[in-house]
Structures are given as structure tokens and as C-alpha cells.
Amino acid sequence: MTAIYIKIHDELKHQVEMGIYEVGQRLPSERELAEEFGVSRMTLRQAVTSLVEEGILVRHVGSGTFVASDRVREKMRGTTSFTDIIKNLGKTPTSKVLSYQKTAANEVECDKLQLKKGAQIIRMERIRYADDLPICYEVASIPYRLIADFAKHDITNHFYETLENAGKKIGRSEQVISAKIVNKEIATFLSVKTGAAILALTQISYFANNDETPFEYVLSQYVGERFEFYLER
Structure with a gap:
């Protein structure tokens, strides 16, 4: 059975690839995304962290999480x-x-x-x-x-x-x-x-x-x- 955070990871990645979230765009807060997916903030954070590690998203302290610029x-x-x-x-x-x-x-x-x-x-x-x-x-x-x-x-x-x-x-x-x-x-x-x-x-x-x-x-x-x-x- 696929872990919940991986499903969220895949969905967010798909949204980025489809242009729902564009390059440089700020994502909703972790609280808002957790509510959207119906999961805890810890689970949501796991999904976001994996996307950051892959270079798809980037965190800016004090500003939020953004879609990474084209590299x-x-x-x-x-x-x-x-x-x-x-x-x-x-x-x-x-x-x-x-x-x-x-x-x-x-x-x-x-x-x-x-x-x-x-x-x-x-x-x-x-x-x-x-x-x-x-x-x-x-x-x-x-x-x-x-x-x-x-x-x-x-x-x-x-x-x-x-x-x-x-x-x-x-x-x-x-x-x-x-x-x-x-x-x-x-x-x-x-x-x-x-x-x-x-x-x-x-x-x-x-x-x-x-x-x-x-x-x-x-x-x-x-x-x-x-x-x-x-x-x-």
C-alpha cells in the first residue's frame, strides 16, 4: 500500500508539471495544504520535503515554499x-x-x-x-x-x-x-x-x-x- 505522503507528493508534482503551480509561484501554506488533502501537517510536510529534496520545490525561510526556478x-x-x-x-x-x-x-x-x-x-x-x-x-x-x-x-x-x-x-x-x-x-x-x-x-x-x-x-x-x-x- 502506497504511503499517504507519497500520494500527496505525486499529486503536487503532477500539479507543478501541469502548470497549476507555475515556476516561482508560492504554494499555499502547510496548514492550507494539509486541510486540502485531509492529512496532518506532519504528513503534508513529508511530501513537501521530498519535493524540495528533488529540486521541484524550494523553501525560503520566512517566505514560504515555491516552485523552483528552471535549472x-x-x-x-x-x-x-x-x-x-x-x-x-x-x-x-x-x-x-x-x-x-x-x-x-x-x-x-x-x-x-x-x-x-x-x-x-x-x-x-x-x-x-x-x-x-x-x-x-x-x-x-x-x-x-x-x-x-x-x-x-x-x-x-x-x-x-x-x-x-x-x-x-x-x-x-x-x-x-x-x-x-x-x-x-x-x-x-x-x-x-x-x-x-x-x-x-x-x-x-x-x-x-x-x-x-x-x-x-x-x-x-x-x-x-x-x-x-x-x-x-
């Missing part, structure tokens, strides 16, 4: 640039570079990028936007020898396209995702509250050559309410 989605398959992901969704991608420096790779960067101790890299810190809405904060590390002949503008604005135009074929990537709580500094960059939930992504990208040379090591923090990853098999 950027990325397939966890292959290696795709952020710029291409955003363009494919009909949105305009932009970036704000916070820092761009040539420096010696640290121990972790040497390990991930298969570099010798003391090797030079470009370490780039930037915020990525979709239609001027901040989506993620990232720090990218790139072996300097691979991009020494490229202009800074080409690296910061369309890195993958620059590589492909230079005859480099992009191959696979390794990605690890975890849930985190954003700190004060990053929260400011992403226009969210300190302590908000974010998705932390660690990615190593490789060229499609025989040796599968790693060309990029990236640490990203995505706003959970604005971006989601999904698997396709």
Missing part, C-alpha cells in the same frame, strides 16, 4: 564546455574573471595533471553566468605549455573552442560531485546566502589522444537551485 541541466556524459551547455539551452553564457595567473603547480595539480614538480600552470578563477544569473564559481588549472601561444581572452572566454580550433580533440572527463555548504566569500560571488546548498564538482578533462593527456583540472561550485546534473546511460 540549467548538464548530462554527466563526455566532456562539454559550460559555454556550449548554456548556449544549447538558448541562454547567453558570460564569465567574470576574478584572477588569472601563471604560477607553479601545487602538489594536487601536479598529480591531477600528470605534471613534474615545479611545472608552470595557468590558474584561473572566475564566475560563470547564464543570462546574467551566476551559476557557478570555478578555479581551473591548465598546463602552461599547452596554452603558451594562446591569448588570455581566448582562454577565459572560449577555452574548449580555442583548443579545437588549434587541432586538439577533446576526449573524456572524470567528474566527482558532492554536496557542500557555501562559505561567505563564494556566497557573495554567487548571490546566495551563506550556508546555502551547493554542488561541488571536481573535473579532470583529457585530450582524445593515445596517451589521454589531461589538459584541465577544475574545482567548481554550482548553485543547487540553479543547476543540476543528470546521468544518461
Whole structure:
């Protein structure tokens, strides 16, 4: 027998999908919904909480529960640039570079990028936007020898396209995702509250050559309410 809260979950989800509750719309209070479904507020809260966890609804303390805004989605398959992901969704991608420096790779960067101790890299810190809405904060590390002949503008604005135009074929990537709580500094960059939930992504990208040379090591923090990853098999 299906639990009552699951039936309520399914009905509310159906109402969202049918547009009865539109994106950004505030839902009735828990008391009103509990009365509508003829259940206790605890049961109703279980249903709402499960929808929040799925990203269909979002709670704003002091304001209520709302239908979550449309989120950027990325397939966890292959290696795709952020710029291409955003363009494919009909949105305009932009970036704000916070820092761009040539420096010696640290121990972790040497390990991930298969570099010798003391090797030079470009370490780039930037915020990525979709239609001027901040989506993620990232720090990218790139072996300097691979991009020494490229202009800074080409690296910061369309890195993958620059590589492909230079005859480099992009191959696979390794990605690890975890849930985190954003700190004060990053929260400011992403226009969210300190302590908000974010998705932390660690990615190593490789060229499609025989040796599968790693060309990029990236640490990203995505706003959970604005971006989601999904698997396709």
C-alpha cells in the first residue's frame, strides 16, 4: 500500500508539471495544504520535503515554499564546455574573471595533471553566468605549455573552442560531485546566502589522444537551485 505522503507528493508534482503551480509561484501554506488533502501537517510536510529534496520545490525561510526556478541541466556524459551547455539551452553564457595567473603547480595539480614538480600552470578563477544569473564559481588549472601561444581572452572566454580550433580533440572527463555548504566569500560571488546548498564538482578533462593527456583540472561550485546534473546511460 502506497504511503499517504507519497500520494500527496505525486499529486503536487503532477500539479507543478501541469502548470497549476507555475515556476516561482508560492504554494499555499502547510496548514492550507494539509486541510486540502485531509492529512496532518506532519504528513503534508513529508511530501513537501521530498519535493524540495528533488529540486521541484524550494523553501525560503520566512517566505514560504515555491516552485523552483528552471535549472540549467548538464548530462554527466563526455566532456562539454559550460559555454556550449548554456548556449544549447538558448541562454547567453558570460564569465567574470576574478584572477588569472601563471604560477607553479601545487602538489594536487601536479598529480591531477600528470605534471613534474615545479611545472608552470595557468590558474584561473572566475564566475560563470547564464543570462546574467551566476551559476557557478570555478578555479581551473591548465598546463602552461599547452596554452603558451594562446591569448588570455581566448582562454577565459572560449577555452574548449580555442583548443579545437588549434587541432586538439577533446576526449573524456572524470567528474566527482558532492554536496557542500557555501562559505561567505563564494556566497557573495554567487548571490546566495551563506550556508546555502551547493554542488561541488571536481573535473579532470583529457585530450582524445593515445596517451589521454589531461589538459584541465577544475574545482567548481554550482548553485543547487540553479543547476543540476543528470546521468544518461
